Amino acid sequence: MKNGFINLNSNIRILASASAVGKKEGEGPLGSLFDHIIADSFCGKASWEQAESCLQQTAFEAAVKKAGLRPGEAGCIFAGDLLANSAGSVYGAGEAGLPFFGVYGACSTAAETIILASALLTGGLAERCACVTSSHFCTAERQFRTPLEYGGQRAPTAQWTSTAAGAFILSARAEKTQNARLPRVVCATAGRIIDKGVTDTSNMGAAMAPAAFDTISRHLVSRGASPSDYDLIATGDLGFIGGEILLGLFAEHGVSLANYTDCGRLIYDRVGQDVHSGGSGCGCSASVLSAYILPKLISGEYRRVLFCPTGAMMSVTTSQQKQSIPGICYAVEIECGE
Amino acid sequence: MKNGFINLNSNIRILASASAVGKKEGEGPLGSLFDHIIADSFCGKASWEQAESCLQQTAFEAAVKKAGLRPGEAGCIFAGDLLANSAGSVYGAGEAGLPFFGVYGACSTAAETIILASALLTGGLAERCACVTSSHFCTAERQFRTPLEYGGQRAPTAQWTSTAAGAFILSARAEKTQNARLPRVVCATAGRIIDKGVTDTSNMGAAMAPAAFDTISRHLVSRGASPSDYDLIATGDLGFIGGEILLGLFAEHGVSLANYTDCGRLIYDRVGQDVHSGGSGCGCSASVLSAYILPKLISGEYRRVLFCPTGAMMSVTTSQQKQSIPGICYAVEIECGE
Numbered sequence: 001m002k003n004g005f006i007n008l009n010s011n012i013r014i015l016a017s018a019s020a021v022g023k024k025e026g027e028g029p030l031g032s033l034f035d036h037i038i039a040d041s042f043c044g045k046a047s048w049e050q051a052e053s054c055l056q057q058t059a060f061e062a063a064v065k066k067a068g069l070r071p072g073e074a075g076c077i078f079a080g081d082l083l084a085n086s087a088g089s090v091y092g093a094g095e096a097g098l099p100f101f102g103v104y105g106a107c108s109t110a111a112e113t114i115i116l117a118s119a120l121l122t123g124g125l126a127e128r129c130a131c132v133t134s135s136h137f138c139t140a141e142r143q144f145r146t147p148l149e150y151g152g153q154r155a156p157t158a159q160w161t162s163t164a165a166g167a168f169i170l171s172a173r174a175e176k177t178q179n180a181r182l183p184r185v186v187c188a189t190a191g192r193i194i195d196k197g198v199t200d201t202s203n204m205g206a207a208m209a210p211a212a213f214d215t216i217s218r219h220l221v222s223r224g225a226s227p228s229d230y231d232l233i234a235t236g237d238l239g240f241i242g243g244e245i246l247l248g249l250f251a252e253h254g255v256s257l258a259n260y261t262d263c264g265r266l267i268y269d270r271v272g273q274d275v276h277s278g279g280s281g282c283g284c285s286a287s288v289l290s291a292y293i294l295p296k297l298i299s300g301e302y303r304r305v306l307f308c309p310t311g312a313m314m315s316v317t318t319s320q321q322k323q324s325i326p327g328i329c330y331a332v333e334i335e336c337g338e
Numbered sequence: 339m340k341n342g343f344i345n346l347n348s349n350i351r352i353l354a355s356a357s358a359v360g361k362k363e364g365e366g367p368l369g370s371l372f373d374h375i376i377a378d379s380f381c382g383k384a385s386w387e388q389a390e391s392c393l394q395q396t397a398f399e400a401a402v403k404k405a406g407l408r409p410g411e412a413g414c415i416f417a418g419d420l421l422a423n424s425a426g427s428v429y430g431a432g433e434a435g436l437p438f439f440g441v442y443g444a445c446s447t448a449a450e451t452i453i454l455a456s457a458l459l460t461g462g463l464a465e466r467c468a469c470v471t472s473s474h475f476c477t478a479e480r481q482f483r484t485p486l487e488y489g490g491q492r493a494p495t496a497q498w499t500s501t502a503a504g505a506f507i508l509s510a511r512a513e514k515t516q517n518a519r520l521p522r523v524v525c526a527t528a529g530r531i532i533d534k535g536v537t538d539t540s541n542m543g544a545a546m547a548p549a550a551f552d553t554i555s556r557h558l559v560s561r562g563a564s565p566s567d568y569d570l571i572a573t574g575d576l577g578f579i580g581g582e583i584l585l586g587l588f589a590e591h592g593v594s595l596a597n598y599t600d601c602g603r604l605i606y607d608r609v610g611q612d613v614h615s616g617g618s619g620c621g622c623s624a625s626v627l628s629a630y631i632l633p634k635l636i637s638g639e640y641r642r643v644l645f646c647p648t649g650a651m652m653s654v655t656t657s658q659q660k661q662s663i664p665g666i667c668y669a670v671e672i673e674c675g676e
Binding site: 001004006007008009046047049050075076080082083084085086087090091094095097098099100101102103104105106112115116119120122123124125126127143190191192193313314315316317318321323326328 | 339342344345346347384385387388413414418420421422423424425428429432433435436437438439440441442443444450454457458460461462463464465481528529530531651652653654655656659661664666
């Protein structure tokens with residue numbers, strides 16, 4: 001591994017994926033693309049935390065079904081979320097009873113799970129792995145910021161944590177599938193903890209953008225690629241403000257980040273849905289990858305995508321102790337060809 | 339992967355390891371074996387959380403030094419701890435600036451990091467990986483139970499979260515080392531989430547023991563081995579009570595779990611140090627593996643060990659919401675021969 005670059009087995013395919021989202025996400029621009037829209041923020045459960053777990057289970061079961069598998073055939077599960085001690089995953093995907101790897105990369109977790117699952121597949125240690133990640137607006141707000149009942153006014157730089165989960169079934173087998181075109185996970189660059197001293201928990205885009213710059217830069221160098229070699233470079237959770245900072249950092253280095261977007265920009269109507277700087281959360285990038293990006297790879301509209309979720313690695317305790325917010329970003333290169 | 343069993347590359351060696359512990363651990367039966375004893379519970383920092391990060395850094399730097407490497411040569415870091423959102427690791431091992439994979443398996447995290455690092459090495463995706471885990475009595479008590487200032491009386495079933503960190507440098511290279519005998523990570527069994535309905539956060543041994551039974555049973559079946567084939571089967575954090583439950587579960591199935599111990603039993607003098615059911619915490623199993631178990635493998639006293647840290651996967655929120663405590667256990671088989 002040089003500069004965090006990981007060259008994967010050339011035969012790792014995303015056999016199927018699925019998304020489950022909340023009401024607001026269902027009303028957004030991508031609404032018609034998600035597999036499941038669950039209007040009840042509680043998913044019929046006793047708490048929002050249990051609802052988040054329910055989103056994970058819904059996405060996982062849908063992905064398994066799309067892959068034509070029974071849950072037990074998914075091999076093992078890599079899962080993560082934003083909740084303290086990964087509660088969304090432990091009580092969510094964990095309940096499938098499969099071998100379970102809990103992973104934490106804040107909002108970057110979707111990419112971290114895909115990289116680690118791909119590593120297991122590359123090593124021949126598993127034939128299939130599932131990757132499941134989630135976030136929930138209500139669980140995240142009350143954990144990281146204020147109780148929802150408090151009705152605090154949101155800062156203009158704030159992002160809206162998506163109520164969403166995404167699940168992916170990765171396979172290194174020669175699968176029998178009706179879909180001849182399956183996206184391949186080709187290579188990846190692991191994130192590093194990058195801390196530029198941002199302390200505002202209502203401006204996570206600013207905290208994460210330097211990490212995105214670091215990881216995407218390293219990935220492009222390792223690949224000898226330029227941004228225009230990709231049909232899409234999608235960060236996960238920078239939103240509008242963090243995305244502008246990222247473009248500015250590349251511009252300072254004389255690089256135009258062509259074909260750039262951010263999953264947090266895609267998932268909501270910025271003005272109409274009053275989301276300020278856009279979406280964020282493990283489930284934001286995961287559900288957008290599943291519902292929006294992968295279908296465009298499968299249809300041939302995209303051929304090569306760099307998927308780069310970013311994480312703001314703060315906790316309630318470290319925020320209260322006035323520590324700055326370290327960022328991290330993982331880059332996953334996904335192709336789909338003949 | 340069948341039943342979670344993972345057969346690793348036969349050439350993955352633990353090049354070096356190190357431990358850094360607190361005052362109480364330094365006064366315990368293994369005190370003379372730890373690399374660093376830091377008597378100040380704050381490690382000279384402003385908070386216990388920062389002290390925990392300092393323990394990680396101390397252990398990581400010591401392990402790197404023992405391996406004869408510079409920190410950058412450690413490849414990448416897998417790290418985890420008990421704090422919400424992995425704060426001990428983000429601000430701890432994360433600060434080394436290496437590619438970073440955050441992992442969460444509660445007290446089982448040391449084994450989870452070793453398994454995932456070994457998977458990366460087996461896949462040829464890295465030549466070396468560091469695994470770093472920590473726990474801190476003061477950060478864990480105030481997060482999971484009560485503020486220390488409250489002075490609550492501890493239940494007889496309670497365990498003492500160890501103030502400790504352990505770091506391991508894994509390598510798949512042919513390393514030049516003065517020590518011809520390096521322990522090898524041979525194979526492993528991934529944990530599953532097992533929830534038997536225990537809700538008492540002061541009796542985590544009971545919550546975790548069924549997971550240990552599940553994982554160790556699967557590992558023995560996958561290996562076609564019996565307990566006596568191992569010189570040591572060491573769970574991580576069951577302590578005295580959880581350990582007795584585990585032995586009882588095996589006895590119910592007609593199996594005598596020979597050569598069994600628990601890291602939480604080894605690290606303290608149960609009576610003299612007033613630790614009730616024994617030690618626990620990511621750092622407990624990690625520091626005991628580094629300071630006590632690996633040296634016995636290197637010296638030839640042990641030839642084959644099954645290292646099985648266990649995790650209680652609750653969070654403050656799920657405990658407050660009266661959810662039961664799911665357990666998990668990972669088993670790592672370590673050998674050292676000619």
